[in-house]
Amino acid sequence: MNCIIIEDEIPAQSILKHFIDKVPNLNLIDTFKAAIEANSFLNSNTVDVVFLDINLPDMSGLDFIKTIKNPPAIIMTTAYPDYAVSSFELDTIVDYLVKPFSFDRFLKAINKAKDRIETPNNSTEGKDEKSIFLNVDKTLHKIVLNSILYIESDRNYITVVTETQKLSYIDSLKNWTAKLPENQFNQVHKSFIINSKFVDKISGNTLFIKDNKIPIGRTYKQELLKQLKII
Structure with missing residues (x-):
């Protein structure tokens, strides 16, 4: 070279x-x-x-x-x-x-x-495949948005989970809404946003993404089912 x-x-x-x-x-x-x-x-x-x-x-x-x-x-x-x-x-x-x-x-x-x-x-x-960088513990981590399995909120912290990474830092779930591709990510609970392409199954008010159990909030379920083209 x-x-x-x-x-x-x-x-x-x-x-x-x-x-x-x-x-x-x-x-x-x-x-x-x-x-x-x-x-x-x-x-x-x-x-x-x-x-x-x-x-x-x-x-x-x-x-x-x-x-x-x-x-x-x-x-x-x-x-x-x-x-x-x-x-x-x-x-x-x-x-x-x-x-x-x-x-x-x-x-x-x-x-x-x-x-x-x-x-x-x-x-x-x-x-x-748009990507962003997250500054976690003074290290910049590249995250391809399409690779995100789900995002979890716990008080003032956000945990971003991909197939290979799990990163937690101070942020809010609301801030993530504008960053994510439309028609692919859904908020399914007050504490969870999921990537619909990774949903493996839904049982009652719980969905499964690669062995991860994620609750579905009652007010979010109808929109989720539409997104997944179930109804």
């Missing part, structure tokens, strides 16, 4: 070059201190991966990405974790490295970029 570095700090450039040299299938073809310098290069050369700082002297890395036609896989490198959520809203960004980062963390980002390049349809699927 051909890559470039867009980074104005020399020490950060040196670390990236060192890490890149340690990866056999990664080839550094140029380094730039500003976004404008890299712009014409990207238009006339084949680049697979860009290591891009957010704080650059001419424009922010995030603004620069929006100017690139057919952008390559982008790995953000920055000292500021605050931009992570807004960064991942751009489909072309495959990972976000917060300085200082280890070689192991760097390699994980490279593997993500490799997967994106080898399976380009993933970027198209990503548009259909």
Whole structure:
């Protein structure tokens, strides 16, 4: 994979070059201190991966990405974790490295970029499968909305359950209504929203999603049955 570095700090450039040299299938073809310098290069050369700082002297890395036609896989490198959520809203960004980062963390980002390049349809699927990032215990967790089994509310906490994750943090069920795809998620109880495509069966006022028993509130049942096309 051909890559470039867009980074104005020399020490950060040196670390990236060192890490890149340690990866056999990664080839550094140029380094730039500003976004404008890299712009014409990207238009006339084949680049697979860009290591891009957010704080650059001419424009922010995030603004620069929006100017690139057919952008390559982008790995953000920055000292500021605050931009992570807004960064991942751009489909072309495959990972976000917060300085200082280890070689192991760097390699994980490279593997993500490799997967994106080898399976380009993933970027198209990503548009259909909308995702968000949840900040739980100071870690950003990617959640594909369609993969959510159900969401449970317990006082001031929300637990989001997927087939592979169970994340709890402070939030309200009401805040989730606008985030979820319409005609797929239903509130079935004052404390539960479920993904209707994962409903396995309904018995009385209880529904089952992959061995999870979820109560159905009396005021929600009629709408649920309509959604499931039972009546």
